[in-house]
Amino acid sequence: xKTPNIIGLLLACAAVGSGFTPSVNAQEEIPFAxxxxxxxxxxxxxxxxxxxxxxxxxxxxxxxxxEDGEAKALLISVLKRTKRVAxxxxxxxxxxxxxxxxxxxxSWNYFAICPRGDDVFYFGEDVxxxxxxxxxxxxxxxxxxxxxxxxxxxxPGRPLNGARYYQEIAAGVxxxxxxxxxxxxTVETPAGTFExxxxxxxxxxxxxxxxxxxxxxxxxxxxxDGDLRLAEYGCNRRGGEPKxxxxxxxxxx
Numbered sequence: 001x002k003t004p005n006i007i008g009l010l011l012a013c014a015a016v017g018s019g020f021t022p023s024v025n026a027q028e029e030i031p032f033a034x035x036x037x038x039x040x041x042x043x044x045x046x047x048x049x050x051x052x053x054x055x056x057x058x059x060x061x062x063x064x065x066x067e068d069g070e071a072k073a074l075l076i077s078v079l080k081r082t083k084r085v086a087x088x089x090x091x092x093x094x095x096x097x098x099x100x101x102x103x104x105x106x107s108w109n110y111f112a113i114c115p116r117g118d119d120v121f122y123f124g125e126d127v128x129x130x131x132x133x134x135x136x137x138x139x140x141x142x143x144x145x146x147x148x149x150x151x152x153x154x155x156p157g158r159p160l161n162g163a164r165y166y167q168e169i170a171a172g173v174x175x176x177x178x179x180x181x182x183x184x185x186t187v188e189t190p191a192g193t194f195e196x197x198x199x200x201x202x203x204x205x206x207x208x209x210x211x212x213x214x215x216x217x218x219x220x221x222x223x224x225d226g227d228l229r230l231a232e233y234g235c236n237r238r239g240g241e242p243k244x245x246x247x248x249x250x251x252x253x
Contacts, residue, residue: 032177033165036153038088038114038121045082045091047113049120051198052155053078053221055091055113058236061221064190065228073098074228085110085123086145103130107140111154118157122167124149125174142170152176155216159183159198167202175204187215189229197223 048054053061055078063074079092090110097105110123124143128135144151149170156163161180168174182199194217202212215224223230 030164032179033153033163034150034169036119036121036151038151041114041116041119043088043112043114043121045089045112047115047118047120049113049118049155049157050218051159051216051221052120053093054235055093055111055120056235060232060234060236061223061230062232063225063228064231065226067227070099071101072228073101074225076222083108083110085143086151088112088123088144088151090123103133105129110143112151114157119153120155120157121151122154123151124168124170140174142168142173144169147171149173172206175206176202177204178202185215187217187224187229189223189231191223191230191232194218194220194223 046055048056053059053076057078057080059078061074061076063072063076065072075094075096077094077096079094081092082089083092084090090112093109093111095105095107095109096103105128107125107127109125111120112123113120124146125141126143127138127141129137129139142149147170152167152169153165154167156165159180161183163178163180165178167176167178179201180198181201183196185197185199186193186195187197194215196218198216200214200216202214203210212226213224214222214226217223220230220233
């Protein structure tokens with residue numbers, strides 16, 4: 001079994017070279033990679049990518065921030081349970097978002113890692129959007145293998161400045177894509193100051209002109225997302241999950 005040539009793909013899809021300064025305004029003819037040859041990889045739900053939240057039960061990231069005068073909070077947790085998506089056993093990473101203390105969204109994200117290169121792939125998400133404590137929609141939900149959707153690359157094992165790739169590939173629903181801008185950034189957060197961080201710009205053809213910026217720290221994962229900054233991180237082996245969430249899905253191998 002050969003290792004997927006993720007690095008070659010990203011290099012081919014990004015003008016990487018001596019003296020090149022990546023930009024979200026880079027020439028449009030430079031494509032974003034959207035093919036990753038996953039059949040060449042033994043994907044699984046557990047592992048570590050140096051810039052992504054460790055895919056280990058109980059890993060968590062807690063964020064705080066403010067937007068338009070409203071307090072924002074986000075909790076990202078790696079659950080014990082796993083889920084099979086498009087024939088691949090994936091880690092379940094739950095994101096919970098609050099505005100002024102009121103839950104606004106819960107999503108369950110499905111990731112799998114290739115152990116040979118530590119590339120992490122995104123297989124979709126289930127989403128609950130809340131208003132006044134009630135679920136009002138599931139906007140943004142998608143699953144690889146459903147309605148033509150395919151896995152995207154959420155974080156390569158060897159990030160390269162200038163790399164451009166699709167993180168989500170679900171036409172008309174989720175088409176987030178990333179471009180690496182820098183890998184030497186220093187970022188201050190309530191959880192500490194992090195050096196040599198990966199700086200990423202995210203765009204989507206579904207929202208032309210919109211750009212969001214994120215930073216990732218080695219050994220931690222995401223530390224800055226727009227108005228949110230990391231307040232706490234670590235690992236709770238039980239993950240602090242309700243009892244009925246503390247198990248694998250029923251679709252076992």
